Amino acid sequence: MKTQITIFKAGNPDLNARPMIQLTNIDKIYRTKTIETIALNKVNLEIERGEFVAVMGPSGCGKSTLLNIIGLLDSPTSGELSIGGQQLNSFNNKKLAAFRNFKLGFIFQSFHLINDLSVVDNVELPLLYREGVSGSERRKRALEALEKVGLRARTKHYPSQLSGGQRQRVAIARAIVGKPEIILADEPTGNLDSQMGEEVMNIMLNLNKTEGTTIVMVTHDEHMASKTKRIIRFFDGQQIN
Amino acid sequence: MLKNYIKLAVKVMMRKKYYTILSLLGVSFTIMIITVFTSFIDQIIGENSAEPNRTHTLILDKVTAYNKGKAESGGASIHFLKEHLKSLQSTELISFIAKNSYVSFQNQKPTGHMVVYADQNFWDITKFNFEEGRPFRAKEVENASRVVVINIKTKEHFFGDSDATGKELTIYGKHFKVIGVVGAAAPFSMAYGDMYFPLSLDANPNATMGSITGNYSAMLLARSSDLQEVRKELRSRMRLLNNKISGADSVKVYAFTPLEQFAKSSSYDDQEPEYGKTAIMIFVILLLFMLIPAISLINLNMSRIGERAEEIGVRKSFGATSSTLVGQFVVENVILTLAGGLLGLALAVYAANVLVEIINTFDPLFKMPSDTLAINWRVVGLSIFSCLIFGLLSGVYPAWKMSKLDPVFALKGGQNND
Structure with a gap:
């Protein structure tokens, strides 16, 4: 594990000069015996350090697949992915897990909190x-x-005792507890009413502003997307802007 | 991390009550059977407070005399033992004993008693706890004094709760003075007796005078832990008798500790015991006891962990490797099996008593004490060890299988969409 800390240590000026996230000719094809589905088609994308980008597009356009690939939860069929200047195609599962732990934080639409753990235990998880x-x-x-x-006042509560907005705030706390450089948010306001959605969005905007955290957010909501610095639009597995 | 796993394991157990109860039942019954089985074996081979030297006390309970191609086997005669086991270098103490039985009638109800005739060395090889009185001494053995040492069960039978020492007991129509009361030995042990008389009171030796076989055994306390040394010396003693003893061309004696005899399984020869085979056999039996419930628990675990696919996805997203997930689920399963094991141990205490009761119904005369299958720390240790094996056996595969779950698939709770 110590070697991992060395590998992933930030502050290398050479690495810092490169984009935070760089996708080069990324393809993702799902194959079954009878059907071949192209989820991502030759995607080239660069996201700079400290950027807050929104990824938009209709259902099935490949935006979640994109997020999963950036989040190292899924691997591309072809193409190159580098994060923080590090080329990741050659990383094995163990190294990828450690990389996720140090560099990435996830926020999901349906929160994905562990119901058997208290709020504070959920946040400690990473x-x-x-x-x-x-x-x-x-x-x-x-x-x-x-x-x-x-x-702070809800640490001993369990997820089932919280409102949707509170759960998502716990999920944000969990995503930032390890001080990752990148947060990947998959429709973080999708399950919340507008007021709670605003609250969650403000927390993320503040995080981006004060901590300089790079945030990639998949959303269907034009209003929320408009608050970010850049909107990347997808259609049929391709970037269209 | 471990504290976290334990907390989560308890939470999951409490939340999934149906699975928990089902799993606990399976584990506890398995551990109960293993514990009773182990306790049974322990009574046969294990040391206890009455026999702390059991692992290096050899029981010579069989001799074979070969005469013109014919073999005659049986116990030894007291004459043969006294004559040919004299001053063995490899033994510290030798005791000669004979066993018999006696049936008493009280209120027209017959009760069987195991009778042991022994010399004074018997009390030095064994370390019986005297609840009352004392053992018989060399002089009393020599003088054929009419004294008897009885065990607690016999005391309760004849004298109830009052002290027995100094009182008279009439056995075989003769009066004996009770000089001591001891706790019970393991019922399957050579040292077990309800009544202990001085060896010289046995009426049988005269009948076997001069012959090789008889109804006597010897307990040989080895000088060191090298038990082969004793058998080597016995063999060389017996070789001296070749063609020199009346009624036999050659003689073989068989002397083993209870553990050694157990390790030899059914074969009753004079070869050295092979522990390896027996250990494997016991391991296979224990494994068989565990296998079927383990398979059921694997199935239960598969569906139990399957319901936690989302959690697996979350943990993987935040940096858990497959091996840490295996660790987590195995720890959870081991906690579950240990809880089941403790329950199983409690059940085993009850089951052991029930089993003794059942066994006792088969013999109207001889009743084993109800604490015959007492569960000691050795047995508890082995049961807990079995629990761990059981926990690993039933936990590793489901944990490994689930840890390999694709995180994207797992986060969707096992459903495919965009």
Whole structure:
């Protein structure tokens, strides 16, 4: 694990000069015995450090696939992906897991909190997979993250005791607790009413502004997308702007 | 991390009550059977407070005399044992014993009693706890004093709760003075007796004088843990008898500890025991006990963990590797099986008593004490070890299978969409 910390340490000036996320000729094709579905077709995309971009497009256009590939949860059929200046095609599963843990934070439309764990335990989760972080340190950082999303008073609650907006704020706390450089949000306001959606969006905007976190957000909501610095539109697996 | 897993395991167990109860039942019954089985074996071979030297006390309970191609086997005669086991270098103490039985009638109800005739060395090889009184001494053995040491069960039978020492007991129409009361030995042990009389009171030796076989056994306390040394010396002693003893061309004696005899399984020869085979056999039996419930638990676990696909997806997203997930689910399963194991141990205490009761119904005369299959720390240790094996056996495969789940697929809770 120590070597991973060295590998993923930020601050290398050469790496910092490159785009935070770079996709070159990315294809993603799903094959079954009878059908071949092209989810992404020759996608070339660069996202700079500290950018907040929205990815938009109709259902089935490949935006979630794109997010999964950037999030290293899925691998492209062909093409090259680099994050933070590091080419990732050659990484094995163990290295990819460590990379996700250090560099990426995820926010999902349906929150994906673990119902059997309390709020604070949910938030601590990414730090469980980071060696050398003690239990007390984990707790301290989780409480800090909950403070940032305004849920310091709900640490002992369980997800089922929270509203949708509160759950999504817990999910944001979980995404930022490990201080990742990139946050990938898949329709983070999709399951929330407009007021709660605004709250969640403001937290993300603030995070981008104050911490300089790069955020890639998939959304259907033009209003939310308009608050970001750039909108990338997809149609039939291709970028159209 | 472990604390986190344990907390989660408890939460999941409480939430999935149906699965938990089903799993606990399966595990606890398996562990109960294993515990009772182990306790049974432990009674046959294990050391206990009455016999702390059991692992290096050899029981010589069979001799074979070969005469013109014919073999005659049986116990040994006291004459043969006294004559040919004299001053063995490899043994520290030798005791000669004979066993018999006696049936008493109280309120016209017959009760069987195991009678042991022994010498004074018997009390030094064994370490019986004297609840009352003392053992018989060399002088009493020499003088054929009419004294008897009885065990607790016999004391309760004849004297109830009052002290027995100093009182008279009439056995075979003769009066004996009770000089001591001991706790019970393991019922399958050579040292088990309800009544212990001085060896010289046995009426049988005269009948076997001069012959090789008889109804006597010897307990040989080895000087060191090298038990082969004792058998080597016995063999060389027996070789001296070749063509020199009346009524036999050659003689073989068989002396093994209970563990060694157990390790030899059914073969009753004078070869050295092979522990390997027996260990494998026991391991296979335990594995068979565990296999079917383990397969059921694997099935249960597959669906239980399957319901947690979303959690697996989340954990993978945030950096969990397959191996850490395997660790998590195995720890959860081990906790479940340990909980089942503890329940199984409690059940085993009850089941052991029931089993003894059932066995006792088969013999109207001889009743085993109800604590015959007592569950000691050795048995508890083995049961907990079995639990761990069981937990690993039933947990590793489902955990491994689920840890390989594709995170994107898992996050969708097992459904495919865009």
